């Protein structure tokens with residue numbers, strides 16, 4: 001597909017999580033990833049930013065969740081020693097509220113464990129209730145606030161941690 005609009009699925013059924021497959025993100029996935037990125041974030045990452053992450057950043061791991069061939073979710077992290085720091089997570093708007101975000105985070109956690117991580121951390125905007133609820137449900141606990149963390153809106157971030165060995 002071209003890099004323009006996010007493709008609409010006209011979904012009425014919950015997504016079939018048993019058919020969701022996770023694979024390392026490749027440069028060829030970026031049209032689909034960026035279409036989701038642009039409708040998901042106030043300040044979306046650019047193609048160049050993803051290129052750097054995929055091709056140059058040795059500690060970065062990105063996964064795409066694919067359902068019947070199309071990318072419906074993705075997430076990424078940096079794994080340094082025994083800590084994994086989540087950098088990004090998004091679900092195609094047509095596939096939200098069906099468990100895809102939860103399963104995508106679980107896939108990231110599993111990959112982090114395989115890479116030797118024992119703890120997972122992330123920042124989330126104070127106003128991002130869907131993401132905060134998702135992380136809390138998965139066992140992440142807020143440990144602090146980073147004031148004015150997001151440079152676009154100067155919004156605060158909540159720092160969350162999860163012990164992957166629990």
Ligand SMILES: CC(C)(COP(=O)(O)OP(=O)(O)OC[C@H]1O[C@@H](n2cnc3c(N)ncnc32)[C@H](O)[C@@H]1OP(=O)(O)O)[C@@H](O)C(=O)NCCC(=O)NCCS
Nearest residue numbers: 040089090091096097098099100101102124130131133134
């Ligand atoms: C946050 C996001 C990834 C959640 O994906 P999702 O597939 O809708 O999440 P799930 O269906 O797995 O939801 C799991 C839990 O998260 C919480 N949740 C998800 N969306 C929610 C919403 N809109 N309102 C309140 N709680 C929500 C619920 O507790 C939900 O469990 P439940 O459905 O049993 O109530 C998705 O909304 C998204 O892509 N948002 C834009 C990008 C973004 O904010 N990413 C996070 C950056 S830190």
